[in-house]
Structures are given as structure tokens and as C-alpha cells.
Amino acid sequence: MNDVARAAGVSLKTVSNVLNDYEFIRPATKQKVLDAIAELGYEANLTARSLRSGKTRMLGLVLSDLSIPYYAELASKLMTVASGRGYRVLVEQSGAAAGHELSALQGPFRQLTDGLLFTPLALDVETIAAHQGSKPIVMLGEHIADPRFDLVTMKNAEAAEAVTAHLLAGGRRRIAVLGASAGDTTDSPGLRLNGHRKALEAAGAEFDPALVVQCDWRRDGGASAVGSLLDRGVRFDAVFGLNDAIALGAMHELLVRGIKLPDGVAVAGFDDIDEARFASPSLTTVAPGMKEIAERSIQLLIDRIEGIEAAPDGLHIAAGFELKLRDSAP
Amino acid sequence: MNDVARAAGVSLKTVSNVLNDYEFIRPATKQKVLDAIAELGYEANLTARSLRSGKTRMLGLVLSDLSIPYYAELASKLMTVASGRGYRVLVEQSGAAAGHELSALQGPFRQLTDGLLFTPLALDVETIAAHQGSKPIVMLGEHIADPRFDLVTMKNAEAAEAVTAHLLAGGRRRIAVLGASAGDTTDSPGLRLNGHRKALEAAGAEFDPALVVQCDWRRDGGASAVGSLLDRGVRFDAVFGLNDAIALGAMHELLVRGIKLPDGVAVAGFDDIDEARFASPSLTTVAPGMKEIAERSIQLLIDRIEGIEAAPDGLHIAAGFELKLRDSAP
DNA sequence: CGCAGCATATACAACGTTATAGAATCGGTG
DNA sequence: CACCGATTCTATAACGTTGTATATGCTGCG
Known part of the structure; x- marks a missing residue:
């Protein structure tokens, strides 16, 4: 910056002022400084700026x-x-x-x-x-x-409510919910589960706790959660994965076990990650903005x-x- | 740092020396400094350190x-x-x-x-x-x-060679390659294509340029590339997506069009992204270390x-x- | 024409650290 | 006991910027 100041024939601080868009600088002066900066290829030192400014x-x-x-x-x-x-x-x-x-x-x-x-x-x-x-x-x-x-x-609750409402509208009655948490109703899984229950109520459908499974919010979580339901002989005609990874993992496990999607079981997720569009079948989900x-x-x-x-x-x-x-x- | 120095009864530079593991410091002195640091909850200012040290x-x-x-x-x-x-x-x-x-x-x-x-x-x-x-x-x-x-x-070429060799060993003869580039043989697509050709040669199989398609290295690239092959009536019994995204996109398109995987067409990819394991069917691919x-x-x-x-x-x-x-x- | 007041530019110190060079201390040796 | 080298510590000056306070022009008004 010293070199720039010398080249432009101004003081160090004037160069700094130009760089910081200080109000009271004559256009001519500003131009001299900018020219000198361009000529010397000067770049301000960000570390020094941070030290001085605290940002x-x-x-x-x-x-x-x-x-x-x-x-x-x-x-x-x-x-x-x-x-x-x-x-x-x-x-x-x-x-x-x-x-x-x-x-x-x-x-x-x-x-x-x-x-x-x-x-x-x-x-x-x-x-x-x-x-x-x-x-x-x-x-x-x-x-x-x-x-x-x-x-x-x-909008976790509202969006989850919309998902379940859609599944219900499609004639599904026993919707497995994968990825619930341990009782907390204010975290994402809790809010989404609440939305799900609200949609059930609104449609006069029964809420069956046996259809709610806790699992990791990952593909393998969804796969093993849906697997455990099948192994225990729990009946369901839809799966709501509380995020897309769970839903995709569940979808994979269902297909592996020879279950037809969506005829046998409908699957929906939450997040609309890029992958959801290209899964087979493509995944119904909610884009959370x-x-x-x-x-x-x-x-x-x-x-x-x-x-x-x-x-x-x-x-x-x-x-x-x-x-x-x-x-x-x- | 000044406060720490005062609290420990040493100079500023001694505190700095302790922090930088300087060799010649008496254990007792070092301890005094460390105690003072702990007591005052001092943390070195990284910006200042960067300014001075240049790192x-x-x-x-x-x-x-x-x-x-x-x-x-x-x-x-x-x-x-x-x-x-x-x-x-x-x-x-x-x-x-x-x-x-x-x-x-x-x-x-x-x-x-x-x-x-x-x-x-x-x-x-x-x-x-x-x-x-x-x-x-x-x-x-x-x-x-x-x-x-x-x-x-x-190892792009060797790995691609292994993929194609595997497809050939499975009895596939017409392998579509998706995601080639425009002629450059030193970039990833070029090297992988080379490996593919080498495997064909080693097996005495014919290389058909009509089976090589350029496309974006994304899911939709693979989907549209395999779609264009099908639309043009090009026959193939396997698809080698030069990365997993292409292969997964292609897989999706094949399934949408009612083609059975892997019976009708085998699909392989490259990268072993996490998603490959949980696709349906799960994707054969190469983990590139x-x-x-x-x-x-x-x-x-x-x-x-x-x-x-x-x-x-x-x-x-x-x-x-x-x-x-x-x-x-x- | 002098001076208030605004516009413009500058000098100096400070941000918190490390590098350099040199001072103090110590044990051992001739 | 003076002196040497090794060890231990410290004073001072940077690093490159911006904040504060102040100096210098300049304009317009009385």
C-alpha cells in the first residue's frame, strides 16, 4: 500500500480511504490511486485488514x-x-x-x-x-x-401434513412412519410426526403407534427400519420416510424383497434432494424451500x-x- | 497475551515462546505461563498470528x-x-x-x-x-x-478396464459408454474410455463408436444419453456410465422404459458414491480410493x-x- | 478581504502476534 | 576466580491495515 501511495503521490491513508469508499475524495485523486493500484497490481492484505477491523x-x-x-x-x-x-x-x-x-x-x-x-x-x-x-x-x-x-x-408440520394427506387421498390407510425420534416433539422428526398425525385426524383415520419406527436419518436406517416392520409382520400400504435418505433406503429394501412400488406400497420422503428425482421409481417428497x-x-x-x-x-x-x-x- | 505475561510474571515473548513450543524454556516457567493462560481463559488471536507469520x-x-x-x-x-x-x-x-x-x-x-x-x-x-x-x-x-x-x-484406465472386463466376463458384448468427452484422451473420460477399449481388445471384442455417447456428468445427462440410444434403435446389453451419476440416471431411464435390470441391460458406474449402494438395483461400480x-x-x-x-x-x-x-x- | 465552515488529505497510533538480536543466568573448566 | 558456551529470557521492531485527530485547502458570506 505504501508503494501505491508513493506512485499516486498521496498518503497511505488516502489509498486506504479509496479502498474503503470514503466519501470525501476528489474524483481526480481517486483516479490517480486506482491507476497506481492497477499499474502495480496491488491487492489489499486481508489478514491485516482483519486484524485492524476485527472482521x-x-x-x-x-x-x-x-x-x-x-x-x-x-x-x-x-x-x-x-x-x-x-x-x-x-x-x-x-x-x-x-x-x-x-x-x-x-x-x-x-x-x-x-x-x-x-x-x-x-x-x-x-x-x-x-x-x-x-x-x-x-x-x-x-x-x-x-x-x-x-x-x-x-414448515415441518405443515409439509408433513401435506404428505400424509396426499397418501390418504391416494387411498392408503396404514402409513408407516420411519425416522421418528424418542419422544421429543419440537425437533424435526417430532414436528413432522405431529403433522402426520394431524392429517390422520383430519381424515378421521386411526393412528397406530406400531407403524412408527425410530431409525437413523440415513439410507441404511430406512432400509433396516422397513425391514424390521416386514420381519415382524406389520401390515402397511405406505411408507413416509421422515427424510429422503430414509425413504430411499426403505424403497431399496422393499424392492429387494420383491414388493411393487407404488402398487404394493407407496413411498414418500421429505427434503427433495436431487437424488429423489432420479430414484427408481422417482420419489414423491416435499421440497422444503x-x-x-x-x-x-x-x-x-x-x-x-x-x-x-x-x-x-x-x-x-x-x-x-x-x-x-x-x-x-x- | 500481555495480561497472561503479567499474570505469569514473564515477558510477552516468553508467553509466545511457550505457545510455539520454543525449545529453551524451563519447565517451571512453562507451567507458570500455562497456568496463567488457563486462569485467564486466554486464546491466541489467529488473525494477528497470520499477519505476522504469513500463514x-x-x-x-x-x-x-x-x-x-x-x-x-x-x-x-x-x-x-x-x-x-x-x-x-x-x-x-x-x-x-x-x-x-x-x-x-x-x-x-x-x-x-x-x-x-x-x-x-x-x-x-x-x-x-x-x-x-x-x-x-x-x-x-x-x-x-x-x-x-x-x-x-x-487409476482411471485400469479401473475402467476392470469394469469392462467384468461386463464382458458376464457375457455382455455390446457395451454402451456414456459420458465420453470430445476427443481428449488425457482427461478422466478419455482415460476411462481408453481402459474400456483396452479390455475390449484383450477379450477380442469389437469396439463400436456408435455405442459411445457424450453427455454431462450428471444424472440427467445419463438419462438422456441412454434415452437417445434407445430412440435411435441402437442395440446394447450393457451400459458403462463413466461416473455413478450418469449410471444412476441411465438406470432410471431404462427402468422407466420398462427394461429389466440386470437381465435386459447390465449397468456399471464409476466412483462408488454412497448412493450407489442403495440404488435399486444396487449399482456395480468402482471405488477409486x-x-x-x-x-x-x-x-x-x-x-x-x-x-x-x-x-x-x-x-x-x-x-x-x-x-x-x-x-x-x- | 477576512473568516467560518465544509471538503479533502494526512500523521500517528493501534490491532496482537512473532522474528531478531541481544541480555541475563548458570554450570563447568582452565 | 575469571571466562566460556549453553541455556533461558526479554526489549524492540516489524507484519499491513484502519481509526482518530488534526492539518490544509477551498468556497462563500458578511
Whole structure:
């Protein structure tokens, strides 16, 4: 920067002012500086800028594992949106382990970022509240629905209700639900299960707890969950996987066992990952407005970082959803 | 750091020395400093450290799009490996556009990272060579196989040869190859096609150019490629998708058109993404040693960064592969 | 014509760390 | 007991930027 200043015949600070769009600079001066910058191929040192300003223009994204398609697609969209606003995204994989989540919240990772997009899976609200630090955090997902935190999420209950309503409309009466959690009704599985039950009630259909199975939110979770139902001789004519991975795993297991889809059993999922469109049969599912989630969470986080006080604290945003009817449950 | 120094009754630099494992420090002094650090909850400022040392302990990863499962899985593994060596990975999506690739090579992104893992898809070798800068770069993939650059890749030709040999051994004679490129024989599609031809030759089978189709390396590419073959009435009894996404898309299209897998047409892919195991039928493919690729590329890049001169310049590493036989081509 | 007041540019210090060079301490040796 | 080398510690100056306060022109008004 010194060289640029000398070449342009101005002071160091004037160069800095030009770079920072300081208001009171004569056009002629500004042009001289810009010319000198172009001629010398100067690029500002971001590390020094960060040290002085206290900002890194990086957003932290904490998720369990990038190799999970839903998170990969989300991360990709978040990066694109952030990039348009002049920020980068630094990803940290927690493996859904409390220890990792905590260190992402407190440690060096936090220092490197101006704000956090956080998908807590293991930590509880109080622990997070106790270690939230001073920089802004926006929660993604449902695990933390607390008035103290900003939250961007999807319409879990409404969307799940729509899925079940669709299955019921198709004449299905015994709908197996795969991927439930252990009793919590405020996390994603809980909310989605609630939506499912609401649709059953609305249609006057019976809710049979024997049709609800807990499992990992992964393909093999869905495969073994549906397998266990079949092995135990539980009858069902539809499967609602609480996410697409579960539904796809279940679909695979059903096909392996010679069950026709969708005639024998209809299958529906949740998330609309890219893969759902190309499964065989293609998977009926719900698109939870991921683009909107990406845009609004980045927007909110950056507003908080830059001190724009548009929204009150603890803002909760739910993106719109869209039912995607495909061959697995037409 | 000043506060820690005061609390421990030593100088600023001694605290710094303790943090940097400087050799000549009395155990007693070191303990005093560590106690003071613990008591005050001090954490070193990474930005200041970077400014002074010129290192950020971040590695750049340039790839086209994180939402592509192969890249997502690779990125996930690279992050885990890097984390074990005390580095973070900063991802930049290029969208396979030359402009983005170039700015990842030169711009602020480069400044933020100590070294680059680069998957160039649009830029040619000479452009890269002209803008490579002074920090280390390790190439991932085949697009740049040049003695001037370090490269970590997979055994494309050998693995593809093994796939085709397997299809031939299963009695298939007319194998459609989906995802070829426009003539280049040194990129991934070219090398894999070469391996395919070598297997044909070894078995004395004829190579029919009409069976080779260019398409995008995505699900819809594979779907439309196999669709066009069927529409044109080209006969084939097997499909070799040059990556899994193509193969899965093709599989979907074949099933939609009522063709039985694997009886009517056998399908094989390349990459062994997680999804391949859970497709219906499960996809026969080749696992290209992604774990090994992640480990060795990070190892090599960090060695270059830290100035460990173990290997000569322009090192080329090819990870081992493993054929995964599944239901689509048993 | 002098001066207030705004527009424009600058000097200097500070952000928190590490590199360099040199000072203090210590045990052992001639 | 002076001196040497090895060990241990420290003072000072960077790294490259931006914030604060201040200086310098310039315009227009009384």
C-alpha cells in the first residue's frame, strides 16, 4: 500500500480511504490511486485488514457431515448466496458430536468467522446459551426453537401434513412412519410426526403407534427400519420416510424383497434432494424451500453482523414448501 | 497475551515462546505461563498470528459444485484429514467456469490459504502455469497431467478396464459408454474410455463408436444419453456410465422404459458414491480410493507448505481402486 | 478581504502476534 | 576466580491495515 501511495503521490491513508469508499475524495485523486493500484497490481492484505477491523468477512457453517446430500446441497447454496454478499463460508463438520459442536461454538473456529450458521444436533439450548459468545448466531433446523435465538427453518408440520394427506387421498390407510425420534416433539422428526398425525385426524383415520419406527436419518436406517416392520409382520400400504435418505433406503429394501412400488406400497420422503428425482421409481417428497432458507438465513446473519436492526431479536423464519408428486406415490 | 505475561510474571515473548513450543524454556516457567493462560481463559488471536507469520493454516479447495455427491464426499474426507493435521479447508465453488477458476487461483481466496487443492475443469495447463503464484498447488483429478504440477488422482484406465472386463466376463458384448468427452484422451473420460477399449481388445471384442455417447456428468445427462440410444434403435446389453451419476440416471431411464435390470441391460458406474449402494438395483461400480486420495493429497500439500522436501517436484500419485460388484451387473 | 465552515488529505497510533538480536543466568573448566 | 558456551529470557521492531485527530485547502458570506 505504501508503494501505491508513493506512485499516486498521496498518503497511505488516502489509498486506504479509496479502498474503503470514503466519501470525501476528489474524483481526480481517486483516479490517480486506482491507476497506481492497477499499474502495480496491488491487492489489499486481508489478514491485516482483519486484524485492524476485527472482521474476517467469513461466516461459519456448522453441520454434522458434508457427505450427507441434504447438507451438501444446503452448503452449496449458502456459499453461493454468501458470495454474492461479499462473504465466504467456512464449514465445520461436527459429526453430530456434542464435543465438536461445543468447540465450533467457542474455539478458534469462532474467532475466524464474523457469525455462525449453526445446526446443533447434540447440544441443548442451555449449553448453547451459556457459550454463545458475543458474535451473532443463526440457527438452522429445529433442534433449537428458543426465543433467545434467531432461527431459519422449514414448515415441518405443515409439509408433513401435506404428505400424509396426499397418501390418504391416494387411498392408503396404514402409513408407516420411519425416522421418528424418542419422544421429543419440537425437533424435526417430532414436528413432522405431529403433522402426520394431524392429517390422520383430519381424515378421521386411526393412528397406530406400531407403524412408527425410530431409525437413523440415513439410507441404511430406512432400509433396516422397513425391514424390521416386514420381519415382524406389520401390515402397511405406505411408507413416509421422515427424510429422503430414509425413504430411499426403505424403497431399496422393499424392492429387494420383491414388493411393487407404488402398487404394493407407496413411498414418500421429505427434503427433495436431487437424488429423489432420479430414484427408481422417482420419489414423491416435499421440497422444503432450501433456496429460501439459504437466502434468508444469510441475509439475517449478515444483517446481525453489520448491525442492521431491522428485526427484533429471536426472529423465527419458516420457508415455504412444495409437495413434489412423483412415481413412488402418484 | 500481555495480561497472561503479567499474570505469569514473564515477558510477552516468553508467553509466545511457550505457545510455539520454543525449545529453551524451563519447565517451571512453562507451567507458570500455562497456568496463567488457563486462569485467564486466554486464546491466541489467529488473525494477528497470520499477519505476522504469513500463514493462515487454511487449505483452499476449488471444485465445481459441492452439491455433486462425489465432490461433497471428497470435501468431507479432505476436511477430516486436514483437521487431523491442524489445518482447515476453505471451499470455493467454480461452477466449472474458467473465470471463477482463475479468480480462485489469483484473488483473495489464494491469499487466505497456504496452499491449494485444485480441480481445474475449464482452465488449461498453460493458463494455470502462468497464474500459479508462489504458494503450493496440488491438482486433483486428471484434467492437468503435467510434469510441472503435483497431482493426486485415481487409476482411471485400469479401473475402467476392470469394469469392462467384468461386463464382458458376464457375457455382455455390446457395451454402451456414456459420458465420453470430445476427443481428449488425457482427461478422466478419455482415460476411462481408453481402459474400456483396452479390455475390449484383450477379450477380442469389437469396439463400436456408435455405442459411445457424450453427455454431462450428471444424472440427467445419463438419462438422456441412454434415452437417445434407445430412440435411435441402437442395440446394447450393457451400459458403462463413466461416473455413478450418469449410471444412476441411465438406470432410471431404462427402468422407466420398462427394461429389466440386470437381465435386459447390465449397468456399471464409476466412483462408488454412497448412493450407489442403495440404488435399486444396487449399482456395480468402482471405488477409486477416495480415502487414499484425500490422505495423500493433504499430506503432499502440507509437506510442500511446510517445506518438507521429501518428494521431487511434479509428483504424480494414483490411488488404488476396488471393483464393487452389486446387483446392476453381478 | 477576512473568516467560518465544509471538503479533502494526512500523521500517528493501534490491532496482537512473532522474528531478531541481544541480555541475563548458570554450570563447568582452565 | 575469571571466562566460556549453553541455556533461558526479554526489549524492540516489524507484519499491513484502519481509526482518530488534526492539518490544509477551498468556497462563500458578511
